Amino acid sequence: MKKIRWGLLSTARINRAVMPPIRGSERSELHAVASRDIVKAKEYAKEWHIPHACGTYEELLAREDIDAIYNPLPNHLHAEWSIRAAEAGKHVLCEKPLALSVAEVDQMRAAAKKHNVVITEAFMYKHHPQTLKVLELIAQEAIGELLLIKGAFTFYLDRPDDVRWVPEWGGGSIWDVGCYPISFARLVANAEPVEVFGWQATGSTGIDVVFSGQLRFAGGLLAQFDCGFRAPYRTALEIVGTTGSIELASPFKPEGGEWIKIKRGDRAELIESPRGSLYQGEIEDMERAILDGQAPRISLENSRANVGTIVALLESARSGQAVRLAQT
């Protein structure tokens, strides 16, 4: 195989972000789209110049001319359809959050292994050069020993019929946007939290519309985050060390050219974030994994730990108790 022939599993809004890097790559080709409604699939394929349209997701998975699936379904369908794709022999780039329980991630991992395919989570910011630059600064001990990581991601969810309102579909702000500061904290810590505590305010459908959480890592490193659907768009990340701090203007959706602020003592230095197209990295990562046999940057073990942390935070918010995480 020299080129990956991609199929889009649904007509989700987020497809618009991944279509350009698939099209822009010499090693990928946008081949088909599926929708639960054939009319919708055909219209979508025409609008976005996609060669083939399928009227069911099963039909897309059954096609022999498809190598990889992009799974941007509502959160509760991530595990089921990624597993069905793996069973059909397709590689899968699955949207965040990868699943809604560690048991689901384990089933996905078993399916990937059994059918010898790649399944990885589409956490685009982890591939961006800005994120890699931050990790480099931390490794160079630019701010000394790490003490605290603070992050936030909120936006105003004004679409009343959005899937994010439905509790049993993995709705709620922590699954949707809290997963970003949580994953960034784990990435920077290069470790998993041993204990978490969360508070939430719930909306009319029962999902968390404001969430505030704390993570404690072994060795004393702490992290705090908030997320929500009721405040305007707002993202933040601050990493505090013994000799300084790093702040990012756009931690989760960088395009490059934004500032990275490095404070040491009284001095603050602004450096420019390296440029890079936000969604290109996850497509290139899949190409390296499928065509060159490299391990994907985001392992299923890593996604499993993010899912486990979110589940524990939700459990804490419900019980009012801190939750200790088993290190498996």
Ligand SMILES: NC(=O)c1ccc[n+]([C@@H]2O[C@H](COP(=O)([O-])OP(=O)(O)OC[C@H]3O[C@@H](n4cnc5c(N)ncnc54)[C@H](OP(=O)(O)O)[C@@H]3O)[C@@H](O)[C@H]2O)c1
């Ligand atoms: N990485 C990022 O930057 C990013 C950004 C936004 C969203 N996301 C993730 O991408 C996923 C999709 O988000 P989105 O905002 O693009 O969603 P969306 O526009 O609501 O699309 C979801 C699609 O799923 C299909 N679907 C299947 N069963 C459904 C059901 N029971 N109810 C509603 N839709 C159903 C629909 O396609 P058909 O009608 O064509 O079958 C629908 O278009 C989520 O997991 C989200 O976390 C990631």
